[in-house]
Amino acid sequence: MSVKYTPVQWNNNKWIYDAIMLAGVGLFLYIFLYAAPGILSHERPINPQVHNARAFGACAFVMMTVILCIGPLARLDERFLPLLYNRRHFGVMTVFVAITHASYIVDWYFAFSMSNKYEALLFANTSYGQLKGFPFEAFGIFALAVLIILAATSHDFWMKFLSPPVWKRIHYLIYPAYLAVVAHVSLGILQDQQNHAFTWLFAGGALTVGVLHLLAALKERARDQALSVAGADWIDVAGVDEFEDGFAKVRLLPDGDRVAVYLMDGKLSAISNACAHQNGPLGEGRVIDCLVTCPWHGFQYDVRSGRSPAPFTEMVPTYNLRLQGQTVQVDPKANPPGTPVDPIAIPQGAVT
Amino acid sequence: MSDKHPPFFVGYLPIPQGLKQWLLLVSALLVAGMAGFGLVMGIAQDDPGPGAFRFDYGRQTVTGVVELTPYPLVRVTEGNERIAPGTTLMLSGQGKSNVDARAIPLEGQLAQVSGIVLQRGTLNMLQLRGGRNGMSAVEGAAPAQSSKPLGRWKLAGEICDGKCLAGAMRPGTGLAHKACANLCLIGGVPPVFVSSKPVDGSEFLLVTGPDGTELPKSLYDQVGEYITIEGEVERRGDLLVFSVDPTTVGEPE
Numbered sequence: 287m288s289v290k291y292t293p294v295q296w297n298n299n300k301w302i303y304d305a306i307m308l309a310g311v312g313l314f315l316y317i318f319l320y321a322a323p324g325i326l327s328h329e330r331p332i333n334p335q336v337h338n339a340r341a342f343g344a345c346a347f348v349m350m351t352v353i354l355c356i357g358p359l360a361r362l363d364e365r366f367l368p369l370l371y372n373r374r375h376f377g378v379m380t381v382f383v384a385i386t387h388a389s390y391i392v393d394w395y396f397a398f399s400m401s402n403k404y405e406a407l408l409f410a411n412t413s414y415g416q417l418k419g420f421p422f423e424a425f426g427i428f429a430l431a432v433l434i435i436l437a438a439t440s441h442d443f444w445m446k447f448l449s450p451p452v453w454k455r456i457h458y459l460i461y462p463a464y465l466a467v468v469a470h471v472s473l474g475i476l477q478d479q480q481n482h483a484f485t486w487l488f489a490g491g492a493l494t495v496g497v498l499h500l501l502a503a504l505k506e507r508a509r510d511q512a513l514s515v516a517g518a519d520w521i522d523v524a525g526v527d528e529f530e531d532g533f534a535k536v537r538l539l540p541d542g543d544r545v546a547v548y549l550m551d552g553k554l555s556a557i558s559n560a561c562a563h564q565n566g567p568l569g570e571g572r573v574i575d576c577l578v579t580c581p582w583h584g585f586q587y588d589v590r591s592g593r594s595p596a597p598f599t600e601m602v603p604t605y606n607l608r609l610q611g612q613t614v615q616v617d618p619k620a621n622p623p624g625t626p627v628d629p630i631a632i633p634q635g636a637v638t
Numbered sequence: 639m640s641d642k643h644p645p646f647f648v649g650y651l652p653i654p655q656g657l658k659q660w661l662l663l664v665s666a667l668l669v670a671g672m673a674g675f676g677l678v679m680g681i682a683q684d685d686p687g688p689g690a691f692r693f694d695y696g697r698q699t700v701t702g703v704v705e706l707t708p709y710p711l712v713r714v715t716e717g718n719e720r721i722a723p724g725t726t727l728m729l730s731g732q733g734k735s736n737v738d739a740r741a742i743p744l745e746g747q748l749a750q751v752s753g754i755v756l757q758r759g760t761l762n763m764l765q766l767r768g769g770r771n772g773m774s775a776v777e778g779a780a781p782a783q784s785s786k787p788l789g790r791w792k793l794a795g796e797i798c799d800g801k802c803l804a805g806a807m808r809p810g811t812g813l814a815h816k817a818c819a820n821l822c823l824i825g826g827v828p829p830v831f832v833s834s835k836p837v838d839g840s841e842f843l844l845v846t847g848p849d850g851t852e853l854p855k856s857l858y859d860q861v862g863e864y865i866t867i868e869g870e871v872e873r874r875g876d877l878l879v880f881s882v883d884p885t886t887v888g889e890p891e
């Protein structure tokens with residue numbers, strides 16, 4: 287939540303997060319660069335420039351793989367949510383590692399000629415009509431361009447500026463970028479290697495990303511089916527005795543939006559399930575200090591008005607509720623974001 | 639907080655007790671996993687081969703007869719303790735450049751060449767110093783040089799640039815290196831065929847197009863790739879020259 291944009295709103299957890307991620311990256315590079323060569327019994331070593339390029343390229347790939355695993359892991363098991371919290375910092379680190387990879391390559395394979403090294407990158411290999419010998423660098427260039435765009439627009443300022451849906455759509459480019467890296471490596475170094483350990487790790491990493499996404503999508507679909515409700519007018523949410531104070535029941539409305547119906551202090555209120563920050567699932571959050579708190583980055587809302595507490599200005603739509611006997615019903619027509627709605631008191635003794 | 643709800647993490651609040659151990663475990667696994675990947679990927683690197691710039695020899699200066707294949711060669715007639723007479727040196731300029739401008743006027747003549755040796759197995763290349771210091775005419779008649787035709791061959795292997803292969807880069811072959819090799823060839827660095835089986839004792843052959851032409855541009859698409867190709871092989875001193883017929887490119891069985 288932000289009234290003004292500072293480059294980074296640091297807190298302890300972010301420092302710890304970054305320290306852990308940096309430790310992983312540092313160890314990867316250190317071991318690849320300095321420990322592994324001693325174990326290799328090559329008559330003459332790989333050129334340092336190529337060795338460095340490989341270490342940073344492989345590291346960037348592993349980092350992208352970890353980043354893409356965090357999303358589905360958090361959807362499959364919410365204990366992984368803390369990894370999601372500061373993921374963008376890890377993404378920005380990945381860009382720097384990837385740029386280092388590309389720089390070593392450009393300053394080595396594409397240097398020393400009469401031509402400009404960046405032009406050489408584009409014209410040296412033009413075998414676009416074949417798979418073997420395809421200029422796999424092109425995929426690397428695309429992936430790097432995407433990573434740079436995503437890092438440059440990762441700040442909340444850009445999300446506000448572009449609006450969350452547009453921002454989110456841009457950030458889905460991470461998937462084409464990851465596929466491009468898979469192609470980059472599959473058409474490049476994998477065509478060359480005699481030792482297939484790298485191939486197995488590479489394929490294993492990419493496969494993990496695919497399988498986790500599939501599992502998360504299946505789980506989400508099953509849950510959506512359980513959440514979905516029929517009817518055009520008022521829609522059943524749940525029986526009054528099914529609510530738990532401080533928590534929500536989520537329903538999928540016919541128009542595809544989700545509503546989160548919260549019980550707070552014995553009264554029911556409904557807001558949109560989509561957080562104004564990055565569409566985090568508000569219904570999977572809980573009430574902290576009388577405010578609904580998003581499970582992703584902790585944005586907070588007054589459940590009766592859909593508004594973030596001052597000085598913050600975020601707003602989500604609210605919904606009207608009514609009681610039909612012992613059943614709570616919601617009007618599927620959302621109120622404009624920030625519209626206050628009187629909470630519905632539920633009959634005494636119904637709360638568990 | 640009821641039991642059916644796991645501890646709730648809010649980024650800007652202290653980590654809930656129930657999550658601390660779990661997060662410690664996940665962090666340790668993550669860091670250890672990155673370290674493990676670094677190790678396994680690091681030790682999965684292939685041997686880049688024995689080619690090298692022989693800076694340890696220091697600058698070498700020898701005399702020989704200049705020949706054009708069309709890529710310029712020097713057939714050494716007066717060597718030194720590192721480079722014996724009878725050695726054939728491929729030539730290159732600094733980086734990805736050729737020495738055609740200096741070599742063509744001296745074709746068939748005796749010349750002194752000076753520079754740094756690149757060596758891989760039977761393959762020798764000299765990276766010339768700049769200007770006349772690197773290559774200059776020598777008084778005297780050039781001794782006749784023999785060359786021996788070895789007939790038509792179909793070879794399996796890879797076309798790459800002779801300089802990276804000889805040691806300017808390790809690794810200096812393969813598809814990952816293709817664009818780099820092409821850039822060398824565009825710069826006029828002599829191409830070399832790395833044969834899967836030795837021909838007359840040598841697995842490296844200088845490649846030319848048919849009838850004393852440069853490697854046809856159409857073959858740039860096959861650089862770095864494992865192919866079969868046919869052509870005439872000729873021995874010039876300790877170097878084999880493979881003048882290929884570009885229409886015979888095929889895939890090895």
Ligand code: HEM
Nearest residue numbers: 340343344346347384388391423426427429430467475814
């Ligand atoms: C301008 C952009 C890029 C260029 C020109 C480029 C070029 C290359 C080249 C030439 C190689 C082969 C190196 C060798 O001979 O071993 C390579 C390998 C590789 N690249 Fe890139 N690349 C780029 C961007 C990227 C990006 C963005 C990633 C990943 C995020 C990436 C990941 C890799 C990986 C994993 C390898 C294999 C490393 C290994 O052998 O262990 N590259 N790249």
Ligand code: FES
Nearest residue numbers: 561564566580583
């Ligand atoms: S999505 Fe970021 S706090 Fe809700």
